[in-house]
Amino acid sequence: MAERILVVDDEEGIRELLFAYLSDFGFDVTAVADGGEMRRHLAEHPVDLVLLDLGLPQEDGLVLARELRSRADVPGIIIVTGRGEPVDRILGLELGADDYIPKPFDLRELVARVRSVLRRLRPEGAAQPPPATAAEQPQRFEFDGWHIDLAARSVLRSDGTPVALTTGEFDLLATFVRQPNRALTRDELMDALYRREAGPFDRAIDVLVGRLRRKIESDPAEPQLVKSVRGVGYLFAARVSPDARSSDAPR
Structure with missing residues (x-):
């Protein structure tokens, strides 16, 4: 079964880009714009990983990271943000984020980080999905x-x-x-x-x-x-x- 990724970002262009790019690598991707949509999706659809923007207009992404980490079915969390302050990175990791990547980012690096986090979270002995070939990119x-x-x-x-x-x-x-x-x-x-x-x-x-x-x-x-x-x-x-x-x- 394809691993499930939820993108939470208020920038439509980023959502479209990540949806299309990650989908081409075989992930099951959903993209939402804010914390409210994130909660509604998670209420019905568990996910394996959340790509979370810190700079959301209505709710601070750090608050959402803490909320995600408190769930019974804790997903992996990668913070993807344009904030450049080291304190944001430190706070995000201390709140339980698994990784942090600043915008603008290299799409290939993002995929590598996604796979790395999912690999760390995967139960020992679980089957691993085959790597994407160049033709699948x-x-x-x-x-x-x-x-x-x-x-x-x-x-x-x-x-x-x-x-x-x-x-x-x-x-x-x-x-x-x-x-x-x-x-x-x-x-x-x-x-x-x-x-x-x-x-x-x-x-x-x-x-x-x-x-x-x-x-x-x-x-x-x-x-x-x-x-x-x-x-x-x-x-x-x-x-x-x-x-x-x-x-x-x-x-």
């Missing part, structure tokens, strides 16, 4: 009206017009799409694309970013998607979600 995404298919290595504008990218340009865009809203260093990008670090005078990534911007930015001189992060590298600032044409809507 999400392959089609959309951002800012664009559509990218990682398996087919295709990129389409909002009107369905294909855009020709070189191998390097496509691999760079795919790397950004997999890790949106996260500042990536040039070394990280070089490793992802070429399996090596950037040298002190290596401008390969900068050149590639410039070429990609000319193809996907409405104004390459004032980029809104691929942004420079001074002293670090680059950040993909688009809201990325699994392509609605290939994913179910969240429950």
Whole structure:
């Protein structure tokens, strides 16, 4: 039986993203917006894990974490939040959360943490679900009206017009799409694309970013998607979600 995950987050985009992404890994996912919806769901449907945002508009997520930990059927708890203060992380863990991951997060890291918590909570000797293969991972995404298919290595504008990218340009865009809203260093990008670090005078990534911007930015001189992060590298600032044409809507 698929392990059951409840996402509690007031941001609709986050709920949709986590619902679609985790569902593609074989989890049984439900997404709700606040503590009231969380309680109503748990009253009828036990879950194995709760992904809990701290910054809910009506109830503090830390209060909900304490409430979850006091249940007879205690689920695993991973706090997923934009709060950056160490005290929030410490309080969350002291209240019984099993893990804590800040926003923005890498989706692959989130899945790894989900599996780690579920593995720790699983009774000894219980059967473990088989790991997802690469083919089972999400392959089609959309951002800012664009559509990218990682398996087919295709990129389409909002009107369905294909855009020709070189191998390097496509691999760079795919790397950004997999890790949106996260500042990536040039070394990280070089490793992802070429399996090596950037040298002190290596401008390969900068050149590639410039070429990609000319193809996907409405104004390459004032980029809104691929942004420079001074002293670090680059950040993909688009809201990325699994392509609605290939994913179910969240429950």
